Amino acid sequence: xxxxxxxxxxxxxxxSEMISNLLGDHEAVIRFLRDDLTTxxxxxxxxxxxxxxxxxxxxxxKMAWMLRxxxxxxx
Numbered sequence: 001x002x003x004x005x006x007x008x009x010x011x012x013x014x015x016s017e018m019i020s021n022l023l024g025d026h027e028a029v030i031r032f033l034r035d036d037l038t039t040x041x042x043x044x045x046x047x048x049x050x051x052x053x054x055x056x057x058x059x060x061x062k063m064a065w066m067l068r069x070x071x072x073x074x075x
Contacts, residue, residue, distance in 0.1 A: 003030050016071065023067040025061045033057040 006025050013021065033053050040050040 005029075016075065019067055019071055023064055026064040026067065029060050030057055030064065033060065 006028060009018075033056060036059070037050050037053050040046045040053060054056050
């Protein structure tokens with residue numbers, strides 16, 4: 001899959017490792033969305049898509065925050 005940005009995890013990790021991997025994926029998506037926001041706004045002058053991506057990024061940031069809180073509570 002040449003269009004994917006995330007790497008597939010293999011094996012059967014423990015629950016805390018799965019959550020940590022999920023957190024990493026959300027953080028990666030946030031980084032990708034930030035780059036895409038810049039591209040939409042500056043290169044394409046497409047503020048509508050930029051606003052849509054901002055909403056998606058906010059959802060991923062919230063989920064990442066919740067996963068971080070969960071992981072720190074497990075230690």
